[in-house]
Amino acid sequence: MFFHLDFFHLVRTTDIISTVEFNHTGELLATGDKGGRVVIFQREQESKNQIHRRGEYNVYSTFQSHEPEFDYLKSLEIEEKINKIRWLPQQNAAYFLLSTNDKTVKLWKVSERDKRPEGYNLKDEEGRLRDPATITTLRVPVLRPMDLMVEATPRRVFANAHTYHINSISVNSDYETYMSADDLRINLWNFEITNQSFNIVDIKPANMEELTEVITAAEFHPHHCNTFVYSSSKGTIRLCDMRASALCDRHTKFFEEPEDPSNRSFFSEIISSISDVKFSHSGRYIMTRDYLTVKVWDLNMENRPIETYQVHDYLRSKLCSLYENDCIFDKFECVWNGSDSVIMTGSYNNFFRMFDRNTKRDVTLEASRENSKPRAILKPRKVCVGGKRRKDEISVDSLDFSKKILHTAWHPSENIIAVAATNNLYIFQDKVN
């Protein structure tokens, strides 16, 4: 059943947001941007005085994760844009996350400091060393409380393992390893080892002229540490089992929907390219996003998806201009809600779509400041395809294709969603009562 979304919180960032991710408890929300910065928001503890006051997300930490670099060999610039952030499950007081740009993955530790040692024996208050001749007594520093400081430190840098551009990272359920995937290869890393990684998938042909597909996304199974999937630009998904061999070039399962050859057009392959693949929390299903649809696949059935949802089918008659302005290559992501009953993905004009898998109902909502006022319920939007346009509808020709929602995230257990609209981060929450 659809809940009523309440506009809740809006943060304006200086740069275009390129990734959004909640941590495993939903207490923290991380965003990465085009300028290589990571901003982490923390949910406020619900006040005991006001029972119905929901926790707001406030800035917890900001740090520069990646800087622009120059590849001297190819004379190419390496963008600092953060492609993906993935959280590690919390194992102690500190938080850990992986952030990656096109070439380098970094493990960041975010920790709190609320005590400071004071009263050093050998140093004075400013930290300068004292003259040993003046020290006549022994003093042990004492920890005193201080204002909370949140520090982010890079703990590991995993570099020089990718010739092509990294599109995905995924933490394994063993919490000891993770994978990074670029256009042609997937590498397996151990968190402790930065100077080596195992190559587990390599689809680079011997002769590059024979290149027909690239890897577009990859993810580990949520519970089975030996299983992962990767999607391709040809609309296929391969499931691999690392127990089968060291190099998983031969898939264990191959998911592809047969295409009616009479429907084939110049655009067919481009719009079938999968831009995102996500396992359901249960691990039984995978969801894929291609240009016009979101599909749900049962891991036990390879020959077709079990569900297909039209995101914006009206764009089918606009493919020519979408090809010319490159929008046809936009990479939309998709997410599951905590119970795997609702799926969400973005569209143009700052619209995003939600599909309830059980009731088969869907809704189109808009992330915009004009239409959103605090505590006002989000109104469903509708795109008019042809014929007479009703008052509240928008016609396909009026859609703003520069306003695209590529990145969204759903809280792991509650109905709280984060939607990135260019450089604005919207947080919406289910209305209590």
Added chain:
Amino acid sequence: MSQKQEEENPAEETGEEKQDTQEKEGILPERAEEAKLKAKYPSLGQKPGGSDFLMKRLQKGQKYFDSGDYNMAKAKMKNKQLPSAGPDKNLVTGDHIPTPQDLPQRKSSLVTSKLAGSVMDRMETYASGQVE
């Protein structure tokens, strides 16, 4: 499960429905769009959609002549003013050598590069010994 399939209207079925209703045109919307594109760019589709854009995708990233060029471009972005030349010199050499910023904006979409042939493709062709 089969019931879900019928309700979901996979892409192919939608196309067919449109085909039925547009008996005058008798073509899928995608085909109409394809025809439009081919009319605008006749040389498109000589090679299959595959290799060209995949290659372009693998090459993503702004290309500079060398690291000096890159650093100059970054410095220029930071301060828009020209470095002041000594009173003896009339011109600063750097002004005469075009940098990517000075060139008129080229549309960097795949459409343009596939039609015109990117500089990179040409360089690689010459390098491999083939001449067009």
